[in-house]
Amino acid sequence: xxxxxxxxxxxxxxxxxxxxxxxxxxxxxxxxxxxxxxxxxxxxxxxxxxxxxxxxxxxxxxxxxxxxxxxxxxxxxxxxxxxxxxxxxxxxxxxxxxxxxxxxxxxxxxxxxxxxxxxxxxxxxxxxxxxxxxxxxxxxxxxxxxxxxxxxxxxxxxxxxxxxxxxxxxxxxxxxxxxxxxxxxxxxxxxxxxxxxxxxxxxxxxxxxxxxxxxxxxxxxxxxxxxxxxxxxxxxxxxxxxxxxxxxxxxxxxxxxxxxxxxxxxxxxxxxxxxxxxxxxxxxxxxxxxxxxxxxxxxxxxxxxxxxxxxxxxxxxxxxxxxxxxxxxxxxxxxxxxxxxxxxxxxxxxxxxxxxxxxxxxxxxxxxxxxxxxxxxxxxxxxxxxxxxxxx
Numbered sequence: 001x002x003x004x005x006x007x008x009x010x011x012x013x014x015x016x017x018x019x020x021x022x023x024x025x026x027x028x029x030x031x032x033x034x035x036x037x038x039x040x041x042x043x044x045x046x047x048x049x050x051x052x053x054x055x056x057x058x059x060x061x062x063x064x065x066x067x068x069x070x071x072x073x074x075x076x077x078x079x080x081x082x083x084x085x086x087x088x089x090x091x092x093x094x095x096x097x098x099x100x101x102x103x104x105x106x107x108x109x110x111x112x113x114x115x116x117x118x119x120x121x122x123x124x125x126x127x128x129x130x131x132x133x134x135x136x137x138x139x140x141x142x143x144x145x146x147x148x149x150x151x152x153x154x155x156x157x158x159x160x161x162x163x164x165x166x167x168x169x170x171x172x173x174x175x176x177x178x179x180x181x182x183x184x185x186x187x188x189x190x191x192x193x194x195x196x197x198x199x200x201x202x203x204x205x206x207x208x209x210x211x212x213x214x215x216x217x218x219x220x221x222x223x224x225x226x227x228x229x230x231x232x233x234x235x236x237x238x239x240x241x242x243x244x245x246x247x248x249x250x251x252x253x254x255x256x257x258x259x260x261x262x263x264x265x266x267x268x269x270x271x272x273x274x275x276x277x278x279x280x281x282x283x284x285x286x287x288x289x290x291x292x293x294x295x296x297x298x299x300x301x302x303x304x305x306x307x308x309x310x311x312x313x314x315x316x317x318x319x320x321x322x323x324x325x326x327x328x329x330x331x332x333x334x335x336x337x338x339x340x341x342x343x344x345x346x347x348x349x350x351x352x353x354x355x356x357x358x359x360x361x362x363x364x365x366x367x368x369x370x371x372x373x374x375x376x377x378x379x380x381x382x383x384x385x386x387x388x389x390x391x392x
Contacts, residue, residue, distance in 0.1 A: 005096055006071040008157025009052045010164065012199070013192045018069050024061050075161045080169075091165055095134070095158055099151060101180055103162040104129040105170050127174040130162045132190055133181025138214050138250040140235070142279055144313040145180045154181070156192035163197060176210045178233070182250075183211050184219035191226050206230045212277065215254040217262045224269040232266060233275035233306075234259075238285045239293035247285065260297070267302060276305045280322035280330070291330045295338030305334055305342040 007014045019026050052072040053063050074096040082089045089105045107126045136143070137150035166172050175197060177183040183190045190211065197204045206229035213220065214235045223232065238244035241256040263274055276298065280286045298305070307330060310321045322330075327344060334342040 006074065007069055008074045008155065008161055009066070009070045009072055010160040010196060010201075011155055011157030011192075012196045013156060015070070018065050019062070022061055022065055024059065024065065073161055073164065075158060075165070077165050089169060091162070093162065093165060095154075097152075099134045101131040101134055101154070101158075101162075103131060103166060103179055105166050105172070107170060125173045126166075126170040127176060128163060128166045128172045129176050129179045130159055131179035131181055132159060132177055132183040132186045136181045137185065138182045138248060140214065140248050140250075142247065142281065142310060142313075142317075142319055147313075148180075153186040154189060156189045156196065159189060159193035160196050163202060167202075172204075174208045174210070175204060176212065176233075178210070178212045182214060182216065184213045184216035184223070187219050187222070191223075194227055194230060210275065214248050214250060215259045215262075217254050217258055220259075220262045220266055224266045228270055229272075231272070231275060232270075233277055234263065235277045235279075236294075237277070237279050239290055239297045243285055243290075247279070247281070260301075263301065274301065274303050276303050277308060278305055279308045279310055280327050281310055282320040282322045282326070284319065286322040286326045286330060288329060288333065291333040292337070295334050295340060298340055299338045303340060305340055306345050307331060307342060308345045 007018075009015065016026060050072050052070055053066045055066070058066070075093050077091050078094045078100070079092040080089055081092075087107050091103045091105070093101050093103060095101065105126055105128055107124065109124050110120050131154065133153055134151035135148035136145045138146060140146045163172060163175060177190060194206075194209055194211070196202070197209060198206050206227070210231035210233050211223070211227070212233040212235060220232070223230075235248070236244070237247045241251070244251045244256060267274055278285070278294070294305070307327055309327070310319055312321070331342045331344060334340045
């Protein structure tokens with residue numbers, strides 16, 4: 001962000017810094033944020049053209065800082081597109097510097113279907129998938145975002161603003177950092193954004209936030225101290241380092257043995273389950289032998305494995321989606337032989353390129369914003385945040 005650019009008022013760390021630099025009592029910040037829930041935040045949600053200095057009860061110096069350094073929203077929703085079944089809405093968001101990112105809202109009803117022979121608890125819920133970078137440098141060969149290359153990191157405020165935009169369309173319960181970018185490569189902004197999401201205004205429960213990573217080891221080692229109560233999801237995708245590097249070129253920097261050691265230390269400290277994401281690629285990593293190798297790799301860890309059907313990404317796809325029978329056998333082996341809880345992700349938003357691995361900025365064929373209404377979803381495990389995450 002250019003030095004002359006205005007900061008988002010949702011960038012809490014910058015707000016603290018500017019107030020301290022001007023000698024302003026930081027007790028005024030909760031007036032902006034805490035009062036934000038009672039007045040300003042609600043006002044900003046209902047009035048997209050609202051000005052942040054309209055917050056009542058601040059000092060003149062505070063108003064001066066807000067007027068010269070901050071703006072209510074630095075980003076704008078340029079278009080939304082909705083899936084045919086209305087379960088998924090993708091937002092095309094333009095940043096202050098002109099770059100575009102995408103965020104996805106997924107709605108579902110956790111009461112549909114059964115679990116362990118009993119009705120599922122819960123009700124209608126919405127999960128927001130947020131981006132942390134413009135593009136990505138990890139180069140995952142199954143992922144559309146990887147084809148963009150890395151452009152820039154998002155600020156904490158730009159990440160939080162995705163939640164603001166989404167809240168205008170739906171009541172968000174869960175946030176997953178599974179959009180564009182590798183979250184742990186933008187560690188500082190992601191940590192600050194999560195602290196804002198769980199803080200004054202949004203008050204999301206940490207257990208309803210999931211950070212996904214391809215396995216940036218040194219950041220995993222810090223995350224267990226900085227955000228001990230959020231969920232960690234690891235994009236493993238193969239039980240062998242050689243195959244993993246084929247799927248995730250950046251995995252060469254994160255040897256599988258050292259990654260597993262980091263996950264063991266993370267789990268010993270956090271006492272929480274770890275989610276293992278595993279994309280099913282026909283003939284690459286979906287065979288019976290690989291299921292056994294994965295089971296042996298994970299059997300001493302407290303994990304939930306989430307098998308993810310591969311989503312085609314147009315002409316750049318070099319993979320095929322695994323056959324249904326291969327996915328079912330893979331799941332059966334992990335569950336039956338190794339007693340590892342294993343789910344198959346319910347894919348949402350494929351028709352609007354909003355499903356896993358499909359996020360890439362495309363400015364064509366976008367619809368005008370529409371109001372999202374819940375219509376219900378078929379039986380399935382729609383989101384990992386609805387699985388039990390505390391270790392027993």
